[in-house]
Ligand SMILES: CC(=O)SCCNC(=O)CCNC(=O)[C@H](O)C(C)(C)COP(=O)(O)OP(=O)(O)OC[C@H]1O[C@@H](n2cnc3c(N)ncnc32)[C@H](O)[C@@H]1OP(=O)(O)O
Ligand SMILES: O=CC(=O)O
């Protein structure tokens with residue numbers, strides 16, 4: 001953490017201390033009333049949040065002692081009884097293609113104009129949560145909701161503005177585990193997701209409902225939950241927000257990402273908790289793979305094969321997505337597919353065609369399985385994905401009430417836990433290392449999603465690289481090195497890191513390598529891969545490197 005001096009003061013209410021850089025634009029977001037609202041949420045829910053995080057640790061202790069996640073016998077009645085969620089709001093009945101991206105100004109405009117039905121504006125996997133990104137993100141979303149957002153690219157002499165028709169906005173706040181170190185509430189760092197949610201809701205609910213939500217909304221995505229008790233907190237947060245804004249109960253709708261292994265056993269329970277606010281579930285496949293390793297960190301019989309081999313074709317991934325579709329459709333809500341990591345490739349038509357084909361076949365699998373819509377990482381993919389889903393939906397808005405997926409009713413614990421099959425290789429270790437370090441270097445310098453080796457990388461995909469290296473080192477995995485088997489020792493890993501750092505320098509160029517934060521990224525990544533105890537999240541330790549506190553002394557700027 002760094003400290004420097006502050007130019008002005010935010011007008012913060014009693015008990016709230018804003019330590020982030022002062023900026024007049026940010027001050028329009030961080031008003032006394034908005035901060036009061038966020039502080040109110042934190043004060044009302046901090047006990048439950050603390051309990052939920054302690055429960056996560058408690059569950060992990062059971063898994064570390066040899067236990068496995070499973071269906072909860074005490075909530076069998078929720079899984080087995082018939083109930084449905086509140087009706088789907090008409091403006092979001094059709095969610096065929098959803099584009100996602102960080103809350104960066106130009107990308108927000110491009111995403112809203114992209115032709116996708118939904119834009120998921122991301123404060124999470126795709127964003128490095130430094131103060132500037134978070135606050136500018138709030139400014140950008142406010143301007144987008146008000147319809148006034150514009151961006152000038154001086155170099156390219158191009159002005160960006162919103163089209164007549166735009167995607168419906170969903171906002172993804174951070175996960176429960178992340179703190180907002182620039183805002184202290186009663187002396188404690190604020191809960192990151194309550195800052196993201198609270199500021200967005202406070203400033204935008206009225207305009208959003210009037211201009212885009214057709215009287216409904218606002219809409220959210222909720223990440224990285226592990227248990228329905230966490231969904232219960234969100235439901236209470238939504239109730240409080242609706243009450244304080246005097247809008248009808250059930251106005252807010254949220255899609256929960258099923259992207260942790262424990263949550264796969266809690267799909268019904270999560271929907272039940274949020275049943276008056278639900279907008280279905282989404283297969284967050286990348287965090288899900290990360291969570292498989294993390295949850296089963298003490299189980300040497302669960303080593304994953306190379307990251308590239310853990311696709312949706314693996315039995316455990318197929319079971320998880322089919323169970324999600326069955327559960328959502330039974331409860332009357334959308335079952336969203338996930339993100340294919342391929343992106344358009346410039347300057348190599350053959351590689352580009354291959355990438356597009358990979359995306360097309362992933363999306364075909366999704367719609368044929370019964371997903372109502374899916375994610376796109378890049379505007380250049382929307383046409384192709386749209387075609388696949390339009391054909392699959394055949395004129396319908398979604399497949400709720402059409403595809404029941406009764407065959408998934410019998411998916412059991414072993415199906416969801418089955419270890420993915422495939423080879424573990426030195427090449428896999430090298431790729432994990434290169435990707436992990438380069439992603440971390442980007443994140444430390446303010447970029448949360450990057451193209452690497454023609455794939456989209458974000459916090460979730462980078463987590464897989466990290467925990468997979470950790471798991472392989474911890475259990476001295478045997479890696480295939482072009483036909484020879486090598487046991488992965490710390491010495492071998494150290495050699496690989498050195499060689500891959502050399503390769504990164506050659507690939508990015510010496511100048512960029514010198515100016516970037518590759519060395520810092522390398523030391524964070526290596527420490528995490530070699531740690532005796534697995535770090536819960538890549539970004540927890542790294543976050544300390546991007547917190548900059550400004551003191552209240554008069555500015556010398
Ligand atoms: C696991 C998960 O959580 S997935 C969800 C979170 N991850 C994401 O949302 C990733 C979103 N995608 C991206 O960030 C980007 O597409 C990347 C980083 C993968 C690739 O970025 P780039 O290489 O810069 O893309 P590229 O140069 O091809 O961009 C071309 C144009 O498309 C725009 N663009 C690219 N991706 C997006 C997007 N997701 N949303 C809006 N606009 C986008 C660029 O801004 C650029 O616009 P311009 O022509 O007006 O200048
Ligand atoms: O957030 C999505 C994921 O795949 O992780």
Ligand SMILES: [Mg+2]
Nearest residue numbers: 125284287460
């Ligand atoms: Mg995720």
